[in-house]
Amino acid sequence: MTTFWFIRSPRLRALIAVLVIAVAVLIFGLPIIVAALWSLVDPDTGWFPPAVVPPRLSLANWRALMAVPEMAEAFRLSFTVASLVTVLSVVLGLPASFAIARRNLRHRRLIELLVLTPLMMPSVVPATGLGSIFIRLGLSQTLTGVVLAQTIVVMPFMIRIVTATLSGVPQDLIDASRNLGAGPWRTLRLVIIPMIAPGLFAGALLAFLGSLEEFILTFVVGMPKIQTLPILLWAYLGGRSSIQTYAAVVSLALLAPALILLFVAERVLKTEHLAAGFGKA
Amino acid sequence: MTDGPWLELRSVTKSFDGVRAVEDVSLSIERGEFLTLLGASGCGKSTTLRMIAGLEQNDGGEIFLAGRAIHDLPVHRRETAMVFQSYALFPHLTVEQNVAFGLEARHLPRATIIDKVARAIALVELDGFGKRYPRQLSGGQQQRVALARALVTEPKALLLDEPLSNLDAKLRDRLRLELRALQKSLGVTTIYVTHDQSEAMSLSDRVAFMAGGRIVEVGAPQEIYRRPRNRATADFLGVANLIEGRVVGFDGAVAVVETPAGQVLADTSDVLAMGEAVLVCLRPEDMALSPFNTEAGLMGIVTHVAYMGALTDYLVQTRELSPLRLHVPGVPQFAVGGKVRVLLPKMAAVNANPKGQP
Amino acid sequence: MTNGLTDPHRPRQSRARQSRAPKSHARRGRALRDFIVNVALLAPACGFLFVALAVPSVQLILVSFGLAGIGAKVGFTVQYYVAVWQDVLFTSAFVFSLRIAAAATLISITFATILTALLQVDFPGRRLVNVLCKVLLVVPSLVAAFMVLTIIGPGGMAARLLKPLGVIWPSLLDARSGIGIVLVLLCNSVPLTLLIVPAVAAAIPRDVIEAARTLGAGPGRVFLKIMLPLCAPGIGAAGMLVFIGCFGSLAIPSLIGPAYPRAISVMMTNEFLRRGNWGTASVVGVAMIATTAAVLAVYHRLAEAAGLRNR
Numbered sequence: 038m039t040t041f042w043f044i045r046s047p048r049l050r051a052l053i054a055v056l057v058i059a060v061a062v063l064i065f066g067l068p069i070i071v072a073a074l075w076s077l078v079d080p081d082t083g084w085f086p087p088a089v090v091p092p093r094l095s096l097a098n099w100r101a102l103m104a105v106p107e108m109a110e111a112f113r114l115s116f117t118v119a120s121l122v123t124v125l126s127v128v129l130g131l132p133a134s135f136a137i138a139r140r141n142l143r144h145r146r147l148i149e150l151l152v153l154t155p156l157m158m159p160s161v162v163p164a165t166g167l168g169s170i171f172i173r174l175g176l177s178q179t180l181t182g183v184v185l186a187q188t189i190v191v192m193p194f195m196i197r198i199v200t201a202t203l204s205g206v207p208q209d210l211i212d213a214s215r216n217l218g219a220g221p222w223r224t225l226r227l228v229i230i231p232m233i234a235p236g237l238f239a240g241a242l243l244a245f246l247g248s249l250e251e252f253i254l255t256f257v258v259g260m261p262k263i264q265t266l267p268i269l270l271w272a273y274l275g276g277r278s279s280i281q282t283y284a285a286v287v288s289l290a291l292l293a294p295a296l297i298l299l300f301v302a303e304r305v306l307k308t309e310h311l312a313a314g315f316g317k318a
Numbered sequence: 319m320t321d322g323p324w325l326e327l328r329s330v331t332k333s334f335d336g337v338r339a340v341e342d343v344s345l346s347i348e349r350g351e352f353l354t355l356l357g358a359s360g361c362g363k364s365t366t367l368r369m370i371a372g373l374e375q376n377d378g379g380e381i382f383l384a385g386r387a388i389h390d391l392p393v394h395r396r397e398t399a400m401v402f403q404s405y406a407l408f409p410h411l412t413v414e415q416n417v418a419f420g421l422e423a424r425h426l427p428r429a430t431i432i433d434k435v436a437r438a439i440a441l442v443e444l445d446g447f448g449k450r451y452p453r454q455l456s457g458g459q460q461q462r463v464a465l466a467r468a469l470v471t472e473p474k475a476l477l478l479d480e481p482l483s484n485l486d487a488k489l490r491d492r493l494r495l496e497l498r499a500l501q502k503s504l505g506v507t508t509i510y511v512t513h514d515q516s517e518a519m520s521l522s523d524r525v526a527f528m529a530g531g532r533i534v535e536v537g538a539p540q541e542i543y544r545r546p547r548n549r550a551t552a553d554f555l556g557v558a559n560l561i562e563g564r565v566v567g568f569d570g571a572v573a574v575v576e577t578p579a580g581q582v583l584a585d586t587s588d589v590l591a592m593g594e595a596v597l598v599c600l601r602p603e604d605m606a607l608s609p610f611n612t613e614a615g616l617m618g619i620v621t622h623v624a625y626m627g628a629l630t631d632y633l634v635q636t637r638e639l640s641p642l643r644l645h646v647p648g649v650p651q652f653a654v655g656g657k658v659r660v661l662l663p664k665m666a667a668v669n670a671n672p673k674g675q676p
Numbered sequence: 677m678t679n680g681l682t683d684p685h686r687p688r689q690s691r692a693r694q695s696r697a698p699k700s701h702a703r704r705g706r707a708l709r710d711f712i713v714n715v716a717l718l719a720p721a722c723g724f725l726f727v728a729l730a731v732p733s734v735q736l737i738l739v740s741f742g743l744a745g746i747g748a749k750v751g752f753t754v755q756y757y758v759a760v761w762q763d764v765l766f767t768s769a770f771v772f773s774l775r776i777a778a779a780a781t782l783i784s785i786t787f788a789t790i791l792t793a794l795l796q797v798d799f800p801g802r803r804l805v806n807v808l809c810k811v812l813l814v815v816p817s818l819v820a821a822f823m824v825l826t827i828i829g830p831g832g833m834a835a836r837l838l839k840p841l842g843v844i845w846p847s848l849l850d851a852r853s854g855i856g857i858v859l860v861l862l863c864n865s866v867p868l869t870l871l872i873v874p875a876v877a878a879a880i881p882r883d884v885i886e887a888a889r890t891l892g893a894g895p896g897r898v899f900l901k902i903m904l905p906l907c908a909p910g911i912g913a914a915g916m917l918v919f920i921g922c923f924g925s926l927a928i929p930s931l932i933g934p935a936y937p938r939a940i941s942v943m944m945t946n947e948f949l950r951r952g953n954w955g956t957a958s959v960v961g962v963a964m965i966a967t968t969a970a971v972l973a974v975y976h977r978l979a980e981a982a983g984l985r986n987r
Contacts, residue, residue, distance in 0.1 A: 057801030068823035133721035159924020166732020250816030393889040400890040406883035420891035
């Protein structure tokens with residue numbers, strides 16, 4: 038990103054810096070601290086208003102994460118589903134991205150529209166349709182059903198990000214590679230894949246995170262047997278019965294991998310790639 | 319309006335991340351003058367231009383325009399107008415709206431704007447194109463819109479950053495003529511950045527040659543081409559055959575220079591001292607070729623011949639000197655391997671700075 | 677993006693057109709091979725998406741007309757449509773969801789636009805803002821909802837901190853206006869717009885902005901006259917994504933919000949999950965598709981009318 042206007046006064050700069058950091062802390066720090074406090078509330082004493090800090094802290098809720106079967110199960114399930122959805126999205130989406138980005142297609146607009154449709158439709162609609170079909174096919178409340186359903190809404194992001202990256206590879210480089218005697222496969226392996234690796238990584242990462250947080254399709258297709266972390270979080274938030282402390286634990290457990298993955302990949306995740314994935318026309 | 323130069327740069331410097339891009343540049347430009355900043359890419363010419371516009375903030379030095387210090391003013395208060403290599407037309411505005419942009423920014427009355435826009439569009443011969451969008455115009459037309467858009471604001475300095483380099487050769491040639499005529503008739507002070515030496519020579523009142531972030535030499539095109547004071551300038555402006563020599567005497571105002579190829583009279587603006595090492599600059603068109611059996615000239619063998627249309631390009635190896643490039647009018651008279659004699663001019667440009675340091 | 681997509685193919689297309697007259701076997705063979713390769717590349721993803729979208733949609737329509745009932749009599753009927761149309765619970769839910777979505781969209785694109793304007797200034801902490809936008813994006817929506825609830829909910833941090841000051845924190849979550857739902861939805865939609873709009877702004881050629889500046893336009897004028905019109909397509913696209921996401925949102929409105937009206941997705945899922953009434957649910961689904969299609973069509977019209985100037 039480029040800037041066009043400069044602030045010269047050092048005092049003003051310092052003031053703004055403090056302001057920005059303060060707002061950032063308020064928006065990001067405070068909720069995390071409050072969530073962490075909730076996750077550490079001692080179940081025996083609780084944390085009732087107007088106390089600003091819980092009277093007693095304990096790790097009981099964190100132990101529950103492993104001890105309560107549905108939580109441990111949800112944890113395992115969420116990551117299994119996310120991995121499967123990511124693999125499925127890459128395997129199905131990569132060839133399509135290549136075709137959309139680099140090949141001469143007669144119905145390109147139509148295909149792009151098809152890829153865009155899941156993003157342009159409230160996902161409760163395909164969820165309802167799929168739900169009633171999956172009941173007949175016996176896929177309702179199964180792992181396979183949830184993975185297939187999630188892939189519908191997750192893969193388009195992946196395809197769009199990879200397509201945007203692939204389109205960015207200059208044709209000259211490909212021509213040069215071919216001209217120097219490399220065949221299509223060799224060109225793909227030595228020129229194209231290394232150039233799109235960051236975009237591919239970003240796409241796969243977003244697919245993983247997208248699956249990890251997907252709610253609606255999982256809810257409609259998987260409930261009540263398949264409970265992923267978001268479903269469980271929803272349940273603890275009041276969808277079934279409100280358990281604020283467990284909700285805090287699940288929230289942090291769900292947030293941690295997302296943040297870790299993001300920080301690992303921050304350098305690779307170019308804003309343009311992400312923006313392309315989210316339908317920047 | 320003011321005494322002294324219209325636009326003046328005093329010891330302007332700029333670095334990017336610790337790398338010096340422009341170093342101690344000082345320039346004075348008269349009102350209505352057309353000055354070109356010439357140099358290879360990365361020499362700091364564009365950065366200098368952008369500092370005048372305010373698009374880059376100079377680290378050190380001062381910039382004055384029309385008697386006012388402008389180096390601390392924001393871009394939009396500097397009253398310059400810039401034309402970009404990419405034209406940088408606003409894609410969502412019509413030609414008229416593009417041209418009107420600067421006038422609207424100055425909050426002129428609507429009627430004045432309409433009038434000025436119409437005249438500016440007529441000036442660049444785009445009547446009838448006012449309602450079109452930039453994408454509906456050819457490259458040359460877009461460049462004219464960019465020019466009209468800049469000129470209509472009556473800038474105190476018109477800044478052009480390689481404005482013709484995206485056009486094909488023929489169009490570039492024509493627009494060059496038009497640009498010069500327009501600039502003269504309007505009398506607008508113009509700074510032009512280019513790496514094309516023929517563009518610099520044909521357009522400018524003066525050329526400032528830049529290298530390594532510094533101004534190496536400033537002068538009228540003829541001066542800077544005929545009598546470059548510096549090896550880098552001589553090399554950059556066209557083809558130069560450079561011969562090392564030494565001042566051995568004076569004949570009135572001109573110096574006599576001893577070179578491996580004999581004595582040459584020095585045509586120089588530098589003050590030379592006896593015994594000083596100098597560089598003689600022979601342009602390819604300064605010399606002539608004659609058949610081997612004539613008396614005068616250096617003996618040589620033609621090693622390369624290229625017919626260029628109006629002239630023939632020769633490379634001749636002599637015993638005394640490194641290979642000489644010659645441009646001789648007309649069709650080739652000699653073939654590769656042929657023996658010839660090279661006739662040196664009586665008077666040659668000499669510069670006193672053989673090391674090439676400014 | 678479209679540039680990179682289409683440009684490399686243009687020359688190929690024109691060449692293909694020229695070569696149409698003398699059609700040799702080799703050429704036809706190559707065209708066939710290209711076609712087969714294209715199909716092979718596209719079939720897995722597009723086939724999957726097509727089946728996964730078309731079949732449920734057809735199913736939805738069939739069920740809504742009683743033609744493929746689950747646990748109900750099969751036969752054409754419009755009774756479900758009539759029922760939904762006449763039930764004020766459904767119609768008010770529809771209006772409620774539209775209102776929530778519109779509010780969330782307006783607020784988040786306003787936010788994004790303001791941030792885009794601010795990002796044109798080189799203020800300290802710009803990089804931090806950039807990183808935080810990405811962080812917001814990966815925070816799962818329900819986690820964000822939980823965090824907002826712990827702050828603004830009844831007995832939340834805001835209420836606890838303000839109590840000693842004598843300020844009574846309003847009960848936002850159950851407000852009939854749906855303000856609580858909008859506030860929570862914003863923590864997912866704002867990051868989305870914050871990602872897209874500044875990226876579109878950053879794609880505006882540097883020269884264009886600089887030209888505007890040298891022509892005498894100050895920061896405000898550059899933003900209003902150049903950046904904003906050139907960002908408009910991106911802002912529109914981001915707005916559409918947010919609108920559709922919020923219109924169909926389920927998790928958050930099912931947790932908070934007034935008892936009446938409920939969000940349309942909540943009504944719909946309740947209908948088949950609790951009552952097994954797939955017919956009514958399908959009618960609502962069809963209506964939702966129709967609504968989003970209508971919104972998209974209107975948006976497209978507007979974009980086209982404005983787009984005549986933009987592209």
